[in-house]
Amino acid sequence: MATSSTHVRSGPTTHTDPAHLTTDDRSGLLRDMLMMRAVEARAMNLYRQGKVPGSFYDGFGQEAVSVGASWAMAAADRLCALHRDLGAHLVRGVSPATILSQYMGREAGVTSGRDGNVHFGDRRVGCVGMTSMLPDMMLVATGMAMAFKLRGEARCALTWFGDGSTSRGDFHEAMNWAGVQRLPVIFVLENNQYAYSTPTNLQYAVDPVQRAAGYGFRGVSIDGNDVEAVFEATREARERAIDGGGPTLIEAVTMRMHGHGAHDDMKYVPKALVEEWRKKDPIDRQTAVVSALGCDVEALRAEVLAELEQATEVALAGPMPDPRTATDRVFAPRDAGEILLEDGAAPWSGHRQ
Amino acid sequence: MATSSTHVRSGPTTHTDPAHLTTDDRSGLLRDMLMMRAVEARAMNLYRQGKVPGSFYDGFGQEAVSVGASWAMAAADRLCALHRDLGAHLVRGVSPATILSQYMGREAGVTSGRDGNVHFGDRRVGCVGMTSMLPDMMLVATGMAMAFKLRGEARCALTWFGDGSTSRGDFHEAMNWAGVQRLPVIFVLENNQYAYSTPTNLQYAVDPVQRAAGYGFRGVSIDGNDVEAVFEATREARERAIDGGGPTLIEAVTMRMHGHGAHDDMKYVPKALVEEWRKKDPIDRQTAVVSALGCDVEALRAEVLAELEQATEVALAGPMPDPRTATDRVFAPRDAGEILLEDGAAPWSGHRQ
Amino acid sequence: MSEMTYLKAISDGLRTEMRSDERVLLMGEDIGVFGGAFKVTDGFFDEFGADRVMDTPLAESAIIGTAIGAAVVGLRPVCEMQFSDFIACGFDQLVNTAAKMYYRQDLPVNITVRLPSGGGFSGGPFHSQNPESWFMHAPGLKVVAPSTAEDAKGLIIAAMRDPNPVVFMEHKHLYRRVKGEVAEGSYETPFRARVAREGDDLVVIAYGAMVHTVLEATTDLAGASIMVLDLRSLVPLDEEAILDAVRHCSKVVIVDEANETCAAGAQVAALIAERSFEDLDGPVVRVASPDCPIPFSPPLEAAVLPSVDRVREACRQLLEY
Amino acid sequence: MSEMTYLKAISDGLRTEMRSDERVLLMGEDIGVFGGAFKVTDGFFDEFGADRVMDTPLAESAIIGTAIGAAVVGLRPVCEMQFSDFIACGFDQLVNTAAKMYYRQDLPVNITVRLPSGGGFSGGPFHSQNPESWFMHAPGLKVVAPSTAEDAKGLIIAAMRDPNPVVFMEHKHLYRRVKGEVAEGSYETPFRARVAREGDDLVVIAYGAMVHTVLEATTDLAGASIMVLDLRSLVPLDEEAILDAVRHCSKVVIVDEANETCAAGAQVAALIAERSFEDLDGPVVRVASPDCPIPFSPPLEAAVLPSVDRVREACRQLLEY
Numbered sequence A, B: 001m002a003t004s005s006t007h008v009r010s011g012p013t014t015h016t017d018p019a020h021l022t023t024d025d026r027s028g029l030l031r032d033m034l035m036m037r038a039v040e041a042r043a044m045n046l047y048r049q050g051k052v053p054g055s056f057y058d059g060f061g062q063e064a065v066s067v068g069a070s071w072a073m074a075a076a077d078r079l080c081a082l083h084r085d086l087g088a089h090l091v092r093g094v095s096p097a098t099i100l101s102q103y104m105g106r107e108a109g110v111t112s113g114r115d116g117n118v119h120f121g122d123r124r125v126g127c128v129g130m131t132s133m134l135p136d137m138m139l140v141a142t143g144m145a146m147a148f149k150l151r152g153e154a155r156c157a158l159t160w161f162g163d164g165s166t167s168r169g170d171f172h173e174a175m176n177w178a179g180v181q182r183l184p185v186i187f188v189l190e191n192n193q194y195a196y197s198t199p200t201n202l203q204y205a206v207d208p209v210q211r212a213a214g215y216g217f218r219g220v221s222i223d224g225n226d227v228e229a230v231f232e233a234t235r236e237a238r239e240r241a242i243d244g245g246g247p248t249l250i251e252a253v254t255m256r257m258h259g260h261g262a263h264d265d266m267k268y269v270p271k272a273l274v275e276e277w278r279k280k281d282p283i284d285r286q287t288a289v290v291s292a293l294g295c296d297v298e299a300l301r302a303e304v305l306a307e308l309e310q311a312t313e314v315a316l317a318g319p320m321p322d323p324r325t326a327t328d329r330v331f332a333p334r335d336a337g338e339i340l341l342e343d344g345a346a347p348w349s350g351h352r353q
Numbered sequence C, D: 001m002s003e004m005t006y007l008k009a010i011s012d013g014l015r016t017e018m019r020s021d022e023r024v025l026l027m028g029e030d031i032g033v034f035g036g037a038f039k040v041t042d043g044f045f046d047e048f049g050a051d052r053v054m055d056t057p058l059a060e061s062a063i064i065g066t067a068i069g070a071a072v073v074g075l076r077p078v079c080e081m082q083f084s085d086f087i088a089c090g091f092d093q094l095v096n097t098a099a100k101m102y103y104r105q106d107l108p109v110n111i112t113v114r115l116p117s118g119g120g121f122s123g124g125p126f127h128s129q130n131p132e133s134w135f136m137h138a139p140g141l142k143v144v145a146p147s148t149a150e151d152a153k154g155l156i157i158a159a160m161r162d163p164n165p166v167v168f169m170e171h172k173h174l175y176r177r178v179k180g181e182v183a184e185g186s187y188e189t190p191f192r193a194r195v196a197r198e199g200d201d202l203v204v205i206a207y208g209a210m211v212h213t214v215l216e217a218t219t220d221l222a223g224a225s226i227m228v229l230d231l232r233s234l235v236p237l238d239e240e241a242i243l244d245a246v247r248h249c250s251k252v253v254i255v256d257e258a259n260e261t262c263a264a265g266a267q268v269a270a271l272i273a274e275r276s277f278e279d280l281d282g283p284v285v286r287v288a289s290p291d292c293p294i295p296f297s298p299p300l301e302a303a304v305l306p307s308v309d310r311v312r313e314a315c316r317q318l319l320e321y
C-alpha cells in the first residue's frame, strides 16, 4: 500500500491541570458562563415579548463548551462559533449590547440586521459568522488553518459542531483534509445527545470521536460540563496544533437542556435524562470551584446582571436598520480586498506571559 | 453517552476457500477477466481509430476486482459498477457487442448513445448506471439495500469506488447511513494507488479500510489481484449482509496499470511500481491456477477472442442513434412507474445449489 | 370536503397515498417522532411506524441518494428537506443522479422531494430561499409549487405517482395562513396552470405564496379587470395557458418571490417575449426579490420581498401604459 | 503581444498574477504534478511549488470550503473544478457560505472558482454542462465567461483581484480552438459586455463559446448588418450595453449553449422584454440547448447544441419579420 498511515488511537479523557489557570482565570471562566446564560435568558424573554423576530436558539446547560474552548485561544487565532456557542463571542469581546441588538435585528447588531440570532461572527474579533448548513464551518476553519500553515504562522483555527452535524459529508471532507495536511485546527464536537429531536443512535453507530484515528489524528472525549476540562483539552490541542502536531477532535460530552429552539418542548427527551444532567450544570460546578477559592460569586453574578441590564437598555434603544439599505453590500467594493478577520480578545493569563 | 457503539475493528486478510469454487467457476472467473481485457483492448483500438468518441477509460490490471466481486452476487442482488469495472457488466450478462456499441455511441449500446464509455448500467440485469460524480453510487447502493431490509428481502447491493473517491462527503454519508441502519450493502474500495494523478498520500492519512470500524462494521483488506480472494471476501460479505450482519467495506488492493484515461501517459507513476505490479497480473495468476487444474486456457482464450471478433463486427455494423430522438425520454411516461431493475446473470455455481 | 390549512392538506395528501400505496416511504430529519420541523408529518410515526416515516441522519445528500436507490428497486420515497435551503447539500444527487437517470438509462426515479421554501417570517438568508429555478434548469426534474390547500393535496399525490423525480415547493408562509376546502380521499391536481381569477385588462402570472399577494394586490384596482394565473407547475410549464392569457389580456406582470435574475419569472418573461410579441400592448413587467440574500430583520426583509404595494404599483403603471 | 490559445491565455493570466501577488494560491484535483486535466496549470508546479499549486483530495466541497477559510485570513485562492459539472458537489459552500458572507458579515471572500464548462466533444451528460445560471441565481457571486484569449487573460486576472467570489466559466471547447493576440504582463478586462462585431439590422447576444458560433453564423447573412454582443460578464450583467444594442438594432436573438429554461439568456430576454418594449421590431428570439441532458453520441449531441445553422436560421427568420 502506497499510503503513509499514522495510527493515532483516541486518547483517554484529559484532566484539568489547574497549573494553567490562575484564580482570576477560573472566575473569569465563570463570569463568561454567567454572562452567556444571562444574555440568553434575557433574549428568550425578549423573544417571548415579540422583540426577537424569527426563531430563538440557546446553549443553556452547554456554556462550558464554548466558553472553555474559546478561553484557550490566542488573539491571533480564528474561530467559527455555532448556534450553541454564544460564550465564544463574549470571550472574544463582543458586547452583550451588540449581541442583544443582533438578536432583535437592530442596526447595532453584528450583522446590522441582515442575519438573525446566533448566525453571526464579528470579523473584528477574529470570528467567521456561521453558515446555517451544518457543519460547513468545519471546512472554513480547516481552510484558515491551511493558510496559517502555508504561511508558517503559529496560529490555529477552531470550530464547534454538534453530534448531528457529524453525519454530513462536510464533516468527513474537513476531517480528512485536516488529517492529510496535518493542519493546526481544532474540531470541538459538542455532543449534546440530540440533533433537534434525533437521538445519537439514529445519527451514528459508533461515537464519532473514534473516527479521529481513521484520519490520522488525536480524538479525545471529555466532560463537556466541566469548563476547566474543556479549557485544558483545548489548550493542549492548541499547543499541539501550533507545534505542528496536527489537528485534534475534542468531543465535549454535554446535554442540551432546552428544546432545539424556543418552539420545542422536547417531549421526545426522557425526563430522567434531563434530571440527571441538571445535577451536572456547568455553572453550578464552576461556582463551587470558584467559591472554594474564596471568590465572591454573588458579587460576580450581580456585576453580570448589572452589565446585562445596561446592555438591554442600550440594545432596546437602538434603531432598526433602514429599509433603504436592504440591498446594499451584496458585493464588496474593490478596495475591500484588504478587509480580513482581525484579532480578538484572549483573556487567558497564559497568553499574557 | 447515549450511543449504541459497536466496535468492530478491521479484520485480517481473508483467504480464498477453494471449496466455494468449482473448477468451472474458476475457469469462468478467468474467462470473464479475459473477456474484460479483450473488450477493453479492442475498444482502445477503436478509440485510436476515432470510432469511440470522447475519452476512454479502462480497468487493465484490475480485472480481478470487478469480476471477482460480481461473481459472488446472486441474480436478485443489485450492483453499481464504476469506471474500472467493466467485468461486472460482463458477469451480469451484458454482451460484448452491446458494450462495444455503447463505447461507440451506437443505438445498440446500453444507453442508446445518450451516455458514453463506462457510464452505463443495464437495468435489465440489475445494474444502475454510474453517475460520474464520485462516489455518488455509494448512496444509491445504500438506498437499494435499505429497501431490501425494509421489505425483509434476502438480497444485497454492492458498489465499487476508488481510493480517491473516499475523500468525498458522500463516502462518509453512505458509510454512516449503512452502519446506523446495518444494511445489506457491500462497499468495494478499489485501491489502485492513484486517483488520476493523485497518489494516496495526498488523499488520506490513514488507509480508509481502517474507517469501517468507526462506522460500526467490518473492514477487510485483500489482495485485489487475486480474483478468488476477491470472490471469497465478497461472498463472505454477502452472506453476512443477507444474515442481517450489516455492511462490509472490502478494500481490494490493486494497481492502475494504464493511465487514468487513454490520453494519460502516467509519467507521474514511478516505473518501478508499474514493473512490480506487472508481475502480479491478475489474469496471469488465474491462468496459472486454472492451468494447474488441467483446463485448456489457450482454448478459452481463443474462444474469447472469437466471440470478441464477432461482437466487434456486430457493433460496427450497428447504426448511430437517430438525431431526431435526442430530446426523447427526458421524462418517463406515467406507466413507466413499474419499470425497475431486473435480475441479472449469477454464474457462480453456489447460486444454483 | 372539509376545510383545512395548506399544511394539513399536504399531510392529508401524504397520508392518503401512504394508506393506499405501501411503497410510499417518508424520509427526513426529525419527521418521525417529532412530526417534522413544521409538523407536516405529525402523527405519521404512530400510524405508519419508524420504517415508513424514517428519521434520518443529518445528511441531505444521503437522503436524496438513498431515496434514489430505494426508488429504482420499487419504493416511492418522499424526502423532506427541513428547509428548502438545505437542498444545496443534496444538490448533486438531485441534479445529476436523479434527474438524468431516465434519460441515460431508461430507469425512472420515482422520488418526491419536499422543499419548505420562502420567506416572510424573519428566517434570514438560510431559511427563506426559493430555489425552484435551479431545478427548472436541471433537465429531468419536474417542479411544482401549489398555492392553495386543494392543490397542495392534489399535487403532492400526483408527485408521488409521477414516475419522475418531482421537486415539490411548499411555501412555509402559506402553511397556516392559507385555508381551503379540500376533497376527501384521493385526487390528483394536473401539472398545469389554473386561472385563479378571470380578467381582461391585464394578467398577473405567479405561483406559490405570490398568488395570494397578487390576488390581494389586484382586488379592486381602479376598476380594472385583472386576471391572475397560478402556474402551479413550473416544469412542465404550461406554456399554452400563459400564451392564452397574454393573448387575452395583452398586458402581463410576472411576480416571483425568488431573486430576480434567472428566476422562474425570467423564463416566463422570455417565453412571452418570444411567442406573444404581436399580442403585447406593453412591456413584460416583472416584480421579484432583488438579487440579495433575504435579510432577517423585518424592515429589511419587507423591503426585499415583493409586497402587495409593489405588485399593485406595477399593475397600475402597466394599465396606464 | 503574442498569439496564444484561449487555454494558454488563462494560464498566462494565472501565472502573471501569481508572480506579482504571493497571496494567490491554486487548488484543485490533479492541477499540480499533472498540470490539470486540461493542462491549464502545466509547469506551474515546477515554478511555484506544491504549496501554491495544491493537489487536493477528491473533494469539491472541501476545495471551496477551505478556499473560503483561506480567503478570509488573507490568501486569494483560485479553485479549479476538474469539470464544471463537479461544482454540484461543492454547491452549498459556494452559494451559501461564499456568496452570502459579505452581505451577512461584512467579510469579503476573495476566491475565484474556475469551471471548465460546455460541450461539443462527446463529453456526455456529466462533462458537458453549462451551469452558469445557477450561480446567476445565487446573489453574491459574480459570474464571468470569456470568449476570446485576450478576455480570458484579462478576466481571470480581474477575477483574482475582485474581493468577491467570482465564478469563472472557461469553455472547454474554446481551449485549443480559439487563438488570439494577448498582451504581455498584467491587465484586467472589465466585467462589461463587448461589441464583437458592429451592425445595424439585428443584434445577437451571446457569451463564451456561442460567440464564435454566432460570429460564424452571421458572417455574410444575406447582406444583413448584424451586431454581435459578447456579454463577457453575466453578473454583473451589462444591462446598458444590452439595451443600447437593442435600441440600435430593434431586433435581437439571444444564444445560449446552456439548457434553455432559466438560462442566462432567459434573464437577458426578460430584461429586454421589460425595458426595450418600444425599441423592438420583432419578437425576442432565443436559441439554446433544449431541456435535456447533453447526450454523448455525436449525432445526438449535434442535435442538441445550438449550431451555426440554427443560429443562422433564427436570424434569417427574424430579419424577415
Ligand SMILES: Cc1ncc(C[n+]2csc(CCOP(=O)(O)OP(=O)(O)O)c2C)c(N)n1
Pocket: A084, A132, A133, A134, A135, A161, A162, A163, A164, A165, A166, A168, A190, A192, A194, A195, A196, A256, C029, C058, C060, C082, C086, C089
Ligand atoms: C445541512 C443542514 N441540515 C439541516 C439543518 C437544520 N438543523 C438545524 S440545527 C439541526 C440539528 C443539529 O444537531 P447537532 O449538530 O447535534 O447540533 P445541536 O443543535 O444539537 O447543537 C438541524 C437538523 C441544518 N442547519 N443544516
Ligand SMILES: Cc1ncc(C[n+]2csc(CCOP(=O)(O)OP(=O)(O)O)c2C)c(N)n1
Pocket: B084, B132, B133, B134, B135, B161, B162, B163, B164, B165, B166, B168, B190, B192, B194, B195, B196, B256, B260, D029, D058, D059, D060, D082, D086, D089
Ligand atoms: C466528484 C468528482 N470529482 C472529480 C471527478 C473527476 N475524476 C474522474 S475519475 C477521477 C479519479 C478517481 O480516482 P479513484 O476514486 O481512485 O478511482 P480510479 O480512477 O483510480 O479507479 C477524478 C478526479 C469525478 N468523477 N467526480
Ligand SMILES: [Mg+2]
Pocket: A162, A163, A164, A190, A191, A192, A193, A194, A195, A196
Ligand atoms: Mg446535538
Ligand SMILES: [Mg+2]
Pocket: B162, B163, B164, B190, B191, B192, B193, B194, B195, B196
Ligand atoms: Mg484510484
